[in-house]
Amino acid sequence: MKCPNCGSKNVGKIGGNLFYCRDCFCEIKVKGNKFVIKLYDHEGRIKRVQYINV
Numbered sequence: 001m002k003c004p005n006c007g008s009k010n011v012g013k014i015g016g017n018l019f020y021c022r023d024c025f026c027e028i029k030v031k032g033n034k035f036v037i038k039l040y041d042h043e044g045r046i047k048r049v050q051y052i053n054v
């Protein structure tokens, strides 16, 4: 799959419906017909949460 946030293909599966993008360091969760994207800052705190329709 491609990262819905930055378009990179450098996305790894970390379990179930959870993915991780190594380029923009976001966590991607597939929930129903939506992607839930969590962006983290350098301290590991959630910076932004985005919802994108699949």
Ligand SMILES: [Zn+2]
Residues within 6 Å of the ligand: 003, 004, 005, 006, 007, 008, 021, 022, 023, 024, 025, 026
């Ligand atoms: Zn990305």
